[in-house]
Amino acid sequence: MNTAATTHYPAMTTSQQVESRTLCVLVDNEPGVLARVIGLFSGRGYNIDSLTVSETEHEEHLSRITIVTRGTPMVIEQIKNQLDRLVPVHRVVDLTSGGPALQRELAMVKVRGKGEHRMEALRLADAFRARVIDATNESFVFEITGASDKIESFVNLMRPLGLVEVSRTGIVAIGRGPEGM
Amino acid sequence: MTDMTGAEMVIAALADQGVEHIFGYPGGAVLPIYDALFNQDRVSHILVRHEQGAVHAAEGYARSTGKVGAVLVTSGPGATNAVTGLTDALCDSVPLVVITGQVPTHLIGNDAFQECDTVGITRPCTKYNYLVKNVADLPRVLHEAFHIAASGRPGPVVVDIPKDIQFAKGAYSRPREFQHRGYRPKTKGDLDKIKEAVDMMAAAQRPLFYTGGGVINSGRAASDLLRELVKLTGFPITSTLMGLGAFPAADRQWLGMLGMHGTWEANWSMHDCDLMIAVGARFDDRITGRLDAFSPGSKKIHIDIDPSSINKNVKVDLAIVGDCAHVLEDMVRLWRASALVPDKKALEAWWTQIGKWRAKNSLAYRNSNEIIKPQYAIQRLYELTKGRDIYITTEVGQHQMWAAQLYQFQEPNRWMTSGGLGTMGYGLPAAVGVQLAHPNSLVVDIAGEASVLMTMQEMSTAVQYDLPIKVFIINNRYMGMVRQWQELLHGGRYAHSYTEALPDFVKLAEAYHAHGIRCEHPGELDEKIREMLKVNKPVLFDCVVDPAENCFPMIPSGRPHNEMLLGDAATRVEDAVTEEGKVMV
Structure with missing residues (x-):
C-alpha cells in the first residue's frame, strides 16, 4: 500500500512557484503583538527571511x-x-505586488586590522559610502545603508580584511510615490 | 461609573453582558472573584470537576443558545487544563470568554506557585487574549472580550487577571457601543459579487450547496434564509458535520452529510457538480479528500466571514466575504429579482443522476437479531425521540459519525459535536452546558465508552445541579475509529485500541447517584431507551454493541470523492434508477 493511502491526511499536491514578498504590517503597539505575528508564522509553518519592527506613530501607539x-x-x-x-493588526500591505517599493537595510560592520588591510577597508568603505562611526588604532566600525545585496557585497569584501562582526537591521520598506500604505 | 474592586467588576461585566451561568473551578488566584460571586444572584456559578469540562460545558451552552459561554478558572493548572477546550472552541468557532486568575503582578515571571504564562500558552488557541495589568483597563477589556468573542468569526477569548488587580479598586463602566481600533470584521458581502454569484447559479446545470457551521453561527436567520434559497433554486444541498440542522434532514433536497464518512450521493454530487456554492464551510481535509482530484469540473463560490478561509485549501472562482445571513439575504433578494431562468432540463437530469446515487443506499448496514448494531441503536434512539424537543451532543469517533449519518436533524443549534479538533470527552460536559441552558429539553450525549471516560467525572456535576442528561454509550470496548483504521490500513494490528478493563457503567452511574441502564440485546433496546427517557435524572446507558462494526461509507484519506468504500449492505446495482430521482426537480 502506498504512503498516501496509509496516512490520515491528503497528500501535498501543490507545485506552484515559490516567491519572495515584502509585507508591511501596521499593528497596535501593545505587549505581545510581536509574539502574535511571529507565533502565526511559526505555528503555520511560514518562512521569515527578515523582520523589523518599531513604533512609527507614537501618539496612536502604532508599530510598523x-x-x-x-x-x-x-x-x-x-x-x-x-x-x-x-x-491588533490594522493593515497589511504587500509591497512586492502593490507597485514599486524601496527596500533598505542598515548594517554596522566591525573590522580589525593594521597596515594595508586597514587602508583597503577605508577605501572600500568610501566606495560603498559607508561611514566610519567608531575607530581605534586597530579597528573600525562602519555604518552602511542600502539594498541588501549591496550590504552583502560590502560584508564579503571586508571578510579577508579582518571582519569581526556584523549587526544588521533587516529590511525596512516603503512604497514609492505620494500615497501612504 | 461606580467604584468597585476588580473582582466585583468581573461579576458586574458578566451580568451586564447577559451571562446567566458561568462554569468554573476555584483556586488561589481567583479567590477574590469567587468571593464576589458569593452572596449575589446576578450570575450563577456551576462547579465542574475539571477545567476542561468547564470549557466544553460553556461550548455546549454557547452553541445551543447562540450566546457567549463564560468560564472562570484559576492560574497555572486551571489555565492549562482549559487549553484543550479553548483549542476546541477556536477550531469550531465557538464564542467564549474565559477568565483566568493569575499570580499577583509583582510575581509574574518569578516562577511563583501555580504560575504559568497563560497569555503565552493560550495565544495560539484563542481568537484573542489579554493580561490585565491595570484595574482601570479591566471594564473595557471585559466588554471588549465579549465583543471579540461574539462578532465576526466567533471564537474563545481569554482574560488573564492577576490577583492584585482583582483586589484593586477602580471605576466600573457599563458596556456601550464602541468601535474597536483595528478589529472590524466585514459582515456585508460585496453586492456586485453576490450578483455575479446569482448569475452563475442561474446558469448552472449541476449545482450544489455545500454548507457548514458558519450558517449555524450566523444565527437562526441564516438557516431560514438558506432554506428559502434552496427551495427557490431547487438545488440539492449537503453539509459538513458542523452544519447539520441548518437545513432539515427530512427534506427531499437534502443529500446527507458529505466528506470522509458522508453519503454516496453527497460525495458524488460534490465530485460531479458544475457549480459548488460553499456557505460558511472551510474546505477542511475531511471534506476535500485528495485536493488535486477535488470536484475537478466545478466552478466554486465561497461565502465566508473569514477571509483567511478563502483559497486556503481550494482555489475558488468567486469569493464573497461576509456574514452568511447578510449574504444569503442579498442572494434571496437578487434571485427573486433576477430575470434569468435556470435550465430546468439540466436540473432535472442532475436530480435523476442524484437519484441513482441515492439508490445505492450507502448508509445501509446488516442488522442482527443477536447483537446490537451501533447504527441500529442510533436509529432506534432517533425513532423514539423524534419530534421531541431534543439536543444531541457527541464524543469523537465512530459513534459520532453514525450519529451524524443517522440521527436526523431538522433544526439548527441542536447538534453539538467536536468537529475541527476532534476532542474525545467533549460530549458529556457539553451536554451539561446544553441542559443548563434548556432545563426542560431532552439532552442526549451519544457517546463512545472510550471517549466518555475522559471526562466522566462531569457526571458528578450533572447530578449536583439536577441536570437530567442522558449519556447513551455505544459500547464496543474499542476505540472504534482507531480500530477501524488499524483494520483497514495497518494490517489488523490492533495496537492499544482495545480497553481491557472497563468500569461497570451501571454501577458507575449508581456511584455518581445517577441512573444506570445496560442493554445487550436488540430485542430489549426500545424498552430500555424508553426507560432512559422516562427517568428524570442523569442516566448512563451502556449500550453493548457489535465490536467489529465499521463506519461506512468511507473515503480513505488521500483518495478523491469518487473512490469511496461502501459497507457490504449497500446496494450493488450500480445504476439503479429510482422513481424518486426522476421526479425531483
Whole structure:
C-alpha cells in the first residue's frame, strides 16, 4: 500500500512557484503583538527571511512591522489574510505586488586590522559610502545603508580584511510615490 | 461609573453582558472573584470537576443558545487544563470568554506557585487574549472580550487577571457601543459579487450547496434564509458535520452529510457538480479528500466571514466575504429579482443522476437479531425521540459519525459535536452546558465508552445541579475509529485500541447517584431507551454493541470523492434508477 493511502491526511499536491514578498504590517503597539505575528508564522509553518519592527506613530501607539517572506502565491495570500485577522493588526500591505517599493537595510560592520588591510577597508568603505562611526588604532566600525545585496557585497569584501562582526537591521520598506500604505 | 474592586467588576461585566451561568473551578488566584460571586444572584456559578469540562460545558451552552459561554478558572493548572477546550472552541468557532486568575503582578515571571504564562500558552488557541495589568483597563477589556468573542468569526477569548488587580479598586463602566481600533470584521458581502454569484447559479446545470457551521453561527436567520434559497433554486444541498440542522434532514433536497464518512450521493454530487456554492464551510481535509482530484469540473463560490478561509485549501472562482445571513439575504433578494431562468432540463437530469446515487443506499448496514448494531441503536434512539424537543451532543469517533449519518436533524443549534479538533470527552460536559441552558429539553450525549471516560467525572456535576442528561454509550470496548483504521490500513494490528478493563457503567452511574441502564440485546433496546427517557435524572446507558462494526461509507484519506468504500449492505446495482430521482426537480 502506498504512503498516501496509509496516512490520515491528503497528500501535498501543490507545485506552484515559490516567491519572495515584502509585507508591511501596521499593528497596535501593545505587549505581545510581536509574539502574535511571529507565533502565526511559526505555528503555520511560514518562512521569515527578515523582520523589523518599531513604533512609527507614537501618539496612536502604532508599530510598523516589515516582514520578508517566501511562499507560493496561495501561501502568500494565506499569510496576508491570517495576519489581517489578528485583532491588533490594522493593515497589511504587500509591497512586492502593490507597485514599486524601496527596500533598505542598515548594517554596522566591525573590522580589525593594521597596515594595508586597514587602508583597503577605508577605501572600500568610501566606495560603498559607508561611514566610519567608531575607530581605534586597530579597528573600525562602519555604518552602511542600502539594498541588501549591496550590504552583502560590502560584508564579503571586508571578510579577508579582518571582519569581526556584523549587526544588521533587516529590511525596512516603503512604497514609492505620494500615497501612504 | 461606580467604584468597585476588580473582582466585583468581573461579576458586574458578566451580568451586564447577559451571562446567566458561568462554569468554573476555584483556586488561589481567583479567590477574590469567587468571593464576589458569593452572596449575589446576578450570575450563577456551576462547579465542574475539571477545567476542561468547564470549557466544553460553556461550548455546549454557547452553541445551543447562540450566546457567549463564560468560564472562570484559576492560574497555572486551571489555565492549562482549559487549553484543550479553548483549542476546541477556536477550531469550531465557538464564542467564549474565559477568565483566568493569575499570580499577583509583582510575581509574574518569578516562577511563583501555580504560575504559568497563560497569555503565552493560550495565544495560539484563542481568537484573542489579554493580561490585565491595570484595574482601570479591566471594564473595557471585559466588554471588549465579549465583543471579540461574539462578532465576526466567533471564537474563545481569554482574560488573564492577576490577583492584585482583582483586589484593586477602580471605576466600573457599563458596556456601550464602541468601535474597536483595528478589529472590524466585514459582515456585508460585496453586492456586485453576490450578483455575479446569482448569475452563475442561474446558469448552472449541476449545482450544489455545500454548507457548514458558519450558517449555524450566523444565527437562526441564516438557516431560514438558506432554506428559502434552496427551495427557490431547487438545488440539492449537503453539509459538513458542523452544519447539520441548518437545513432539515427530512427534506427531499437534502443529500446527507458529505466528506470522509458522508453519503454516496453527497460525495458524488460534490465530485460531479458544475457549480459548488460553499456557505460558511472551510474546505477542511475531511471534506476535500485528495485536493488535486477535488470536484475537478466545478466552478466554486465561497461565502465566508473569514477571509483567511478563502483559497486556503481550494482555489475558488468567486469569493464573497461576509456574514452568511447578510449574504444569503442579498442572494434571496437578487434571485427573486433576477430575470434569468435556470435550465430546468439540466436540473432535472442532475436530480435523476442524484437519484441513482441515492439508490445505492450507502448508509445501509446488516442488522442482527443477536447483537446490537451501533447504527441500529442510533436509529432506534432517533425513532423514539423524534419530534421531541431534543439536543444531541457527541464524543469523537465512530459513534459520532453514525450519529451524524443517522440521527436526523431538522433544526439548527441542536447538534453539538467536536468537529475541527476532534476532542474525545467533549460530549458529556457539553451536554451539561446544553441542559443548563434548556432545563426542560431532552439532552442526549451519544457517546463512545472510550471517549466518555475522559471526562466522566462531569457526571458528578450533572447530578449536583439536577441536570437530567442522558449519556447513551455505544459500547464496543474499542476505540472504534482507531480500530477501524488499524483494520483497514495497518494490517489488523490492533495496537492499544482495545480497553481491557472497563468500569461497570451501571454501577458507575449508581456511584455518581445517577441512573444506570445496560442493554445487550436488540430485542430489549426500545424498552430500555424508553426507560432512559422516562427517568428524570442523569442516566448512563451502556449500550453493548457489535465490536467489529465499521463506519461506512468511507473515503480513505488521500483518495478523491469518487473512490469511496461502501459497507457490504449497500446496494450493488450500480445504476439503479429510482422513481424518486426522476421526479425531483
